[in-house]
Amino acid sequence: MTDVTTILNVDPFIRMALQEDISSEDVTTNAIMREPKLGMAQLICKENGVIAGLDVFQRVFELLDSNAVVTFYVKDGDEVVNQQLLAEVTADIKALLSGERTALNYLQRMSGIATYTRKVSSLLEGSKTKLLDTRKTTPNNRIFEKYAVKVGGGYNHRYNLSDGVLIKDNHIGAAGGVKEAVKMAKEYAPFVRKIEVETENLDMVKEAIEAGADIIMLDNMSYDQMREAVLLIDGRAQTECSGNITMENVNQIADLGVDFVSSGALTHSAKILDVSLKNLHSVDEV
Secondary structure (H helix, E strand, O other), X not given: OOHHHHXXXXXXXXXXXXXXXXXXXOHHHHHHOOOOOEEEEEEEEOOOEEOOOHHHHHHHHHHHOOOOEEEEOOOOOXXXXXXXXXXXXXXXXXXXXXXXXXXXXXXXXXXXXXXXXXXXXXXXXXXXXXXXXXXXXXXXXXXXXXXXXXXXXXXXXXXXXXXXXXXXXXXXXXXXXXXXXXXXXXXXXXXXXXXXXXXXXXXXXXXXXXXXXXXXXXXXXXXXXXXXXXXXXXXXXXXXXXXXXXOOOHHHHHHHOOOEEEOOHHHHOOXXXXXXXXXXXXXXXX
């Protein structure tokens, strides 16, 4: 994440998370730490996985203490192991105590997504198919979760509803059909935007081809239906498989020759990676 992205799009969400956790004051910390005091704590991994979100982890403490310093021993995308020392954080002890949970929440969540994505994407190695995420993200955490998918080796689908045209089943119902929906989208959307259509059967695939869709999504189709659809499309549009795609079944469609496979499970079903902030102690100020 760039500095501009952090300031404009990341900081507001981190501040909201901190404000959620500290509505008026951190009463425990304020009771124990009556005066400013420099301290250090160690970030330790507690299980094997892929780390992601280190900049966000650091930013939490910087927002609470502008003089906070984080020394990292790994970088985003690295595979880490149980009991590995990942970083050391030096800041005012109040900032360390008050920011600990928020910083770890981001890091655990993002690392869990990166870990799961790495596992799924590895099953597609050797094929032409790219692994995509979806908009099935935690509210107000999309920027973090989609970044984690990229760290894990996946690719981002559209970021939000303003990002691209994706005509889904209810859009088709509202428009009166696939052809009608694509025609309306072509008339309205900027010409640089690709138009993707969600299809559920071969008849809809044929309509999408005739309407000139740029990308045709094969949604919740059987393996045989998807194979026939790919043959039918024959390169006239890009193809995307979607619908209940998980680590357990993604390799079954790797040989279909589709361009993309999207999986909401990357962000809504990944378990956290367990990390912990330990060994907090005061240090002499230089």
